[in-house]
Amino acid sequence: MISTYRVQLTPDLGFADVAELTGYLRELGVGAVYLSPILQAVPESGHGYDVTDHTAVRAEFGGLPALRDLAARGLPLVADVVPNHMTVPVPESRNAPLWAALRDGPASPYARWFDVEWPVALPVLGDETGDGNGGLSADGSVLRCHEHEFPIRPGTERLPLAELLAAQHYRLVSWRDSPGYRRFFDVSSLIGLRVEDPEVYDATHAVILSLLDQGVLQGLRVDHPDGLADPRGYLKRLRPRVPGPLWVEKILIDGERLPENWRCDGTTGYDALNMVTRLFVDPASEDQLVKTFARHTGVIEDYETVRREAKRHVIDLFFRGEVDRLVAAMTGRVEESGLREAVVELLTAMPVYRAYVDPGEPPSTESIRVVRRAAREAARHTDPGPVARAADLVLYGPAEAVTRFQQTCGPVMAKGVEDTALYRWYPLAALNEVGGEPDRFGVSVGEFHEFCATLPPRTMTTLSTHDTKRSEDVRARLAVLSEMPDEWALAVDSWAAEVFFDPRLDYLGWQTLMASWPITPERFTKYLLKAAREAKTAISWQNREPGYESGIRRFAQEAIDVCGESVAAFTAVVDRYARVNSLGQKAVQLLMPGIPDVYQGNEITDFSLVDPDNRRPVDFRARRALLAEILTPGTRPDTWDGQKLLVTTTALRLRRRLDPEASYTPVEAGEHAVAFSRGDEALVVATRLPVALERRGGWGSETLMLPPGRWRDLLTEWEYTGRVPMGHLLSRYPVAILGR
Incomplete structure (x- = not known):
C-alpha cells in the first residue's frame, strides 16, 4: 500500500x-x-x-x-x-448484547462481553425528580426512565416499583455518578468490551x-x-x-x-504530525509568545504545572469510580492508609498513555523507568511510602491491578491533557495537538532527520485527522506567529481592547479567529463553547451556565462584527507565509518515511477546527474540477488551493513508484529549508521559516548539492543536475519535488 x-x-x-x-x-x-x-x-x-x-x-x-x-x-x-467499546444507546434496547446482559445478569452468555461490576450502576437519573417516581415506570418487561428503557429481570415484573428496582441486575444512579463499568474515557454512553x-x-x-x-x-x-x-x-x-x-x-x-x-x-501518525508541525515553528519566539499569552490570560504557571493540575482535576471530576476499582484490585478491598491518594498522584504523574506492563511477566526496563519516574514525581505531592507501594503494585501486583492501571492511564491522559490542559495553556495553539507538547517550540532540521531515521517504513503519517484540534492549514497560519510575535502582540492587543469577555478564553479565540478566517459566527461560537467546556475553568460539559454561554455567543459575534476587517487584513499578511508552510509540510509529510494519509478535503486548503467542525461535508465537485484543470498540460496554478493540490497529487503519484522501504537520506539545505532524498527516486526540498528568510533578503547565494544524476522538478518540469542555486530551484514554488 x-x-x-x-x-x-x-x-x-x-x-x-x-x-x-x-x-x-x-x-x-x-x-x-x-x-x-x-x-x-x-x-x-x-x-x-x-x-x-x-x-x-x-x-x-x-x-x-x-x-x-x-x-x-x-x-x-x-x-x-x-x-x-460499544455504545450504551438511547433507548438501550438498540444494543442487543447489552440488553441481554442487563436482563439476565452474570448468568447471561453476554455478561462476559462487558467489563462491569454487578449489579451494574447505570448513571441515567436526572437532577430533578419530577413526579414521585422520578420519571420511572414499569411497562410489562421494560423499565422506562424518560427516554431510557431497560429490561426487567424475568419473574420480577409484578413487584412494586421499589422492590422491582432492587431486584434488577443493575442500579439506576445519578448521571453525575461513575458507572459500574469501564468506559471510553469519561463517556458513560460507551461501555468497555472484554x-x-x-x-x-x-x-x-x-x-x-x-x-x-x-x-x-x-x-x-x-x-x-x-x-x-x-x-x-x-x-x-x-x-x-x-x-x-x-x-x-x-x-x-x-x-x-x-x-x-x-x-x-x-x-x-500523530507522532509524525507533531514533528512536521514543529519543523515550521521558530523556537526563538518562545519567550515572547509565552509573555503575550500570560499578559492576556493571567495564566502565569508553566505548562507542566497546568498539565498536572488538569490531570488531577479530571481524576476528581470523572474517574473516582475507576480509581476505587483500581485500588480494590490492588488490595483485595482491604483499605491501606494513603494508598488511594498515592494512586491518584501516580496516575497524575504518569508521562505517557500506558506503561506497557503485562501481568505475570517481568516488566521491561523502560516500563520500570517510566513508573519509577512517575513515582518520584508523585512522592513530591503526598506520602512517599504509599506511593512506593502503589508503584510496586503497578509493576508486580495482582494481574487485575496491573491491567486496570494500564487502562486508566490513557483516559486520564486524554481527558487531562488533550481535553483540558491544551485548552488552558496555549501560547501558540499550533502546538496544542493530540500527542503534542505545547511548551516545545519547534525542532531543528537535524532533529527532524533523526526522527525520520527511526520511523517504521509502513507506519502511517498524517497532518489532519478526524481527531485533530485544528486542521493542518490552521496550524500553518499559526506557525507564522512564531516568526512575527511582535506584530501578533500588537494586533491582538488592538482586538482585545475592542472586544473582550473572559481572558482565559479570549486569547484562544483570537488565535482561532485569525487562523480559521473567514469563519461564520455560528462556527466560531460552537468552537468557543467547546473550548470553554473542555477547559473546565468557568463551565464544563457537566455544568452549563446559561449566562456565561450567552457571553460567549456575544463575544463571537462582536469579534467578527467589530474586528473582522482588521483580522482579515492581518490574516492576509500571514497567508503570504502560511502558504509556504502549508505546501512545505504537505510535501514533507507525503514523502517522508511511512504511508501517507490525506484527510478528506485536505488536498486543498482547509481551515477546519476540532470535531464536529472537521466532519463537515467536503465539496468534492470543486476539487475534481480543480484537479482536472491542474492536470491539463502546461497549467501552473497560482492560487493556494491550486498549488496545494498540485503538491498533493504530484507527491502521491511519485509515491506509486517509491518503495516504502526506500532509504531516507538528509540533504544539507541550510537553515531555511529541509531536504531529503528517498532512495534514488525522489528528493524533496521545502522552505521553512519564510518570514526570517524574507527579512534577510531571500536565498542570496545559497545552493543545494543534488545527489548524482539528472533530476526533474515534477512541479515545474525544470531539470537540474549538480549544485543548484536555491533561489532558482524555489523561484516558482516554495517547495520542489524532484524525480528521475
Missing part, C-alpha cells in the same frame, strides 16, 4: 457516494480508501464509534452490498475498527475478519488500543488475518516508541 485517503462516512456520505469518488481519488494518486467505522452504529451517528451491532455492516451507508460494490471499484479499502476473551473477540470481529478473508478489506486501523486489557495479545491474534497494513491509534509522547512486541505496522 502506497498511501491512503481518509473518508468520514455519515448517513449523508455512504458507500455509494465514496464509490463515485474513486475515479477522482485514483486521478489524485491515492493508493487506498481509508474508511471510518463501518459496523452498525447509532443510526444518526456522524462518526461511527458508537457501535450497536457487530454482526452488521451499517445500513445507513448501504450495508454489505454497497460495501462490496465500493470494493469492486478497485481501490483497496482500509477500515477503522473499534475493539475497545475483547481479551476469545469468545468476545470472535463475536465482535466475525464480520470484519470475513471481509478481510474475502478481500473486501485489505487493512485495518485499530481505534484506542490503550483501552484494551492486552493490546499485545490482541494484535498478535489479529495480525495474521490482515493482508495489508495494520495501524494502531496510539498516541506517542515525544521520544516514545511503540513496543517492539506489538505486531502492527505503526501508529496512525
Whole structure:
C-alpha cells in the first residue's frame, strides 16, 4: 500500500457516494480508501464509534452490498475498527448484547462481553425528580426512565416499583455518578468490551475478519488500543488475518516508541504530525509568545504545572469510580492508609498513555523507568511510602491491578491533557495537538532527520485527522506567529481592547479567529463553547451556565462584527507565509518515511477546527474540477488551493513508484529549508521559516548539492543536475519535488 485517503462516512456520505469518488481519488494518486467505522452504529451517528451491532455492516451507508460494490471499484479499502467499546444507546434496547446482559445478569452468555461490576450502576437519573417516581415506570418487561428503557429481570415484573428496582441486575444512579463499568474515557454512553476473551473477540470481529478473508478489506486501523486489557495479545491474534497494513491509534509522547512486541505496522501518525508541525515553528519566539499569552490570560504557571493540575482535576471530576476499582484490585478491598491518594498522584504523574506492563511477566526496563519516574514525581505531592507501594503494585501486583492501571492511564491522559490542559495553556495553539507538547517550540532540521531515521517504513503519517484540534492549514497560519510575535502582540492587543469577555478564553479565540478566517459566527461560537467546556475553568460539559454561554455567543459575534476587517487584513499578511508552510509540510509529510494519509478535503486548503467542525461535508465537485484543470498540460496554478493540490497529487503519484522501504537520506539545505532524498527516486526540498528568510533578503547565494544524476522538478518540469542555486530551484514554488 502506497498511501491512503481518509473518508468520514455519515448517513449523508455512504458507500455509494465514496464509490463515485474513486475515479477522482485514483486521478489524485491515492493508493487506498481509508474508511471510518463501518459496523452498525447509532443510526444518526456522524462518526461511527458508537457501535450497536457487530454482526452488521451499517445500513445507513448501504450495508454489505454497497460495501462490496465500493470494493469492486478497485481501490483497496482500509477500515477503522473499534475493539475497545460499544455504545450504551438511547433507548438501550438498540444494543442487543447489552440488553441481554442487563436482563439476565452474570448468568447471561453476554455478561462476559462487558467489563462491569454487578449489579451494574447505570448513571441515567436526572437532577430533578419530577413526579414521585422520578420519571420511572414499569411497562410489562421494560423499565422506562424518560427516554431510557431497560429490561426487567424475568419473574420480577409484578413487584412494586421499589422492590422491582432492587431486584434488577443493575442500579439506576445519578448521571453525575461513575458507572459500574469501564468506559471510553469519561463517556458513560460507551461501555468497555472484554475483547481479551476469545469468545468476545470472535463475536465482535466475525464480520470484519470475513471481509478481510474475502478481500473486501485489505487493512485495518485499530481505534484506542490503550483501552484494551492486552493490546499485545490482541494484535498478535489479529495480525495474521490482515493482508495489508495494520495501524494502531496510539498516541506517542515525544521520544516514545511503540513496543517492539506489538505486531502492527505503526501508529496512525500523530507522532509524525507533531514533528512536521514543529519543523515550521521558530523556537526563538518562545519567550515572547509565552509573555503575550500570560499578559492576556493571567495564566502565569508553566505548562507542566497546568498539565498536572488538569490531570488531577479530571481524576476528581470523572474517574473516582475507576480509581476505587483500581485500588480494590490492588488490595483485595482491604483499605491501606494513603494508598488511594498515592494512586491518584501516580496516575497524575504518569508521562505517557500506558506503561506497557503485562501481568505475570517481568516488566521491561523502560516500563520500570517510566513508573519509577512517575513515582518520584508523585512522592513530591503526598506520602512517599504509599506511593512506593502503589508503584510496586503497578509493576508486580495482582494481574487485575496491573491491567486496570494500564487502562486508566490513557483516559486520564486524554481527558487531562488533550481535553483540558491544551485548552488552558496555549501560547501558540499550533502546538496544542493530540500527542503534542505545547511548551516545545519547534525542532531543528537535524532533529527532524533523526526522527525520520527511526520511523517504521509502513507506519502511517498524517497532518489532519478526524481527531485533530485544528486542521493542518490552521496550524500553518499559526506557525507564522512564531516568526512575527511582535506584530501578533500588537494586533491582538488592538482586538482585545475592542472586544473582550473572559481572558482565559479570549486569547484562544483570537488565535482561532485569525487562523480559521473567514469563519461564520455560528462556527466560531460552537468552537468557543467547546473550548470553554473542555477547559473546565468557568463551565464544563457537566455544568452549563446559561449566562456565561450567552457571553460567549456575544463575544463571537462582536469579534467578527467589530474586528473582522482588521483580522482579515492581518490574516492576509500571514497567508503570504502560511502558504509556504502549508505546501512545505504537505510535501514533507507525503514523502517522508511511512504511508501517507490525506484527510478528506485536505488536498486543498482547509481551515477546519476540532470535531464536529472537521466532519463537515467536503465539496468534492470543486476539487475534481480543480484537479482536472491542474492536470491539463502546461497549467501552473497560482492560487493556494491550486498549488496545494498540485503538491498533493504530484507527491502521491511519485509515491506509486517509491518503495516504502526506500532509504531516507538528509540533504544539507541550510537553515531555511529541509531536504531529503528517498532512495534514488525522489528528493524533496521545502522552505521553512519564510518570514526570517524574507527579512534577510531571500536565498542570496545559497545552493543545494543534488545527489548524482539528472533530476526533474515534477512541479515545474525544470531539470537540474549538480549544485543548484536555491533561489532558482524555489523561484516558482516554495517547495520542489524532484524525480528521475
